[in-house]
Amino acid sequence: MDILTMKSKVSLGCNRCDKCCVYRGDIKLTGVNIYQISKHLNMTPKEFIEKYTERLEDSFPEIVFKTKGEKRECILYDDDFKGCSINSIKPLQCIMFPLVPENLKRNYFTSNNQCPYVPPKKITVKKWLDGNNRLYSKNKKNYLKWISYMEWISYREEKLTKEEKEKIYFYLFENYDISKRNLNKQFDSNLKEVEKIINQKED
Numbered sequence: 059m060d061i062l063t064m065k066s067k068v069s070l071g072c073n074r075c076d077k078c079c080v081y082r083g084d085i086k087l088t089g090v091n092i093y094q095i096s097k098h099l100n101m102t103p104k105e106f107i108e109k110y111t112e113r114l115e116d117s118f119p120e121i122v123f124k125t126k127g128e129k130r131e132c133i134l135y136d137d138d139f140k141g142c143s144i145n146s147i148k149p150l151q152c153i154m155f156p157l158v159p160e161n162l163k164r165n166y167f168t169s170n171n172q173c174p175y176v177p178p179k180k181i182t183v184k185k186w187l188d189g190n191n192r193l194y195s196k197n198k199k200n201y202l203k204w205i206s207y208m209e210w211i212s213y214r215e216e217k218l219t220k221e222e223k224e225k226i227y228f229y230l231f232e233n234y235d236i237s238k239r240n241l242n243k244q245f246d247s248n249l250k251e252v253e254k255i256i257n258q259k260e261d
Contacts, residue, residue: 061160062167064184070156070173071181072141077172078155079135079142084114084122085151088204089230089245090197094147097236104232110134118215119226120208146191150201153193157183162202200245207249210256217259226252 062068087095096106107121110133114120124133136143142152156172167183187194211226218226229251234244 059168062157062169062183064165064182064187066183067180068169068183068186069180070169070186071176071179072173073176074140075173076135076140078152079132080129082130082132084120085132085149086114086120086122087111087149087231088201089234089248090200090204090241091149092231093234093236093241093244095144096234098144098147103234103236107231113227118212118223119230121227121231148193150194150197153187153189157186162198200242203249207252211252214256214259218256222255222259225255229255
């Protein structure tokens with residue numbers, strides 16, 4: 059399978075076939091996603107989490123979108139519109155589909171060829187990923203940081219009490235003030251609070 063770069067031209071487009079929103083694996087959410095989507099829906103992070111997400115019990119401390127029906131549609135899939143109801147701020151995992159990251163740091167991808175555009179039309183990988191809102195470019199740095207932290211946290215799960223885990227969930231996902239625009243500052247601050255909880259346990 060060919061490796062694609064940001065400059066590679068691929069035949070991609072949206073024909074509203076719903077493949078990106080049904081029968082998908084778990085769509086994992088980051089703290090940035092919680093802030094952005096909560097703000098978009100005019101809800102507090104806590105309200106959004108309770109209504110639209112669930113925890114992955116076998117993959118601490120991940121949370122994912124709930125699904126609905128036999129097709130396991132994303133809970134935020136709009137059946138009437140036949141598309142994502144939060145398309146302008148959707149998670150990076152959704153942004154990349156149907157591209158599969160081979161090396162995210164270097165922007166290397168492959169394609170599972172599930173979104174061929176009809177009639178055929180080629181665009182660059184960069185244009186597909188960034189769309190109209192530059193979502194990929196804006197969120198990639200925080201996404202990579204998040205992945206690194208989640209791996210670091212998961213390896214230490216066995217040492218944590220139930221109360222410590224709840225604190226970690228709070229700082230990772232809930233402790234955001236959507237009335238403020240300093241998302242990156244809040245994101246980094248919350249990750250540092252999680253660090254404190256775990257490092258105190260390891261001292």
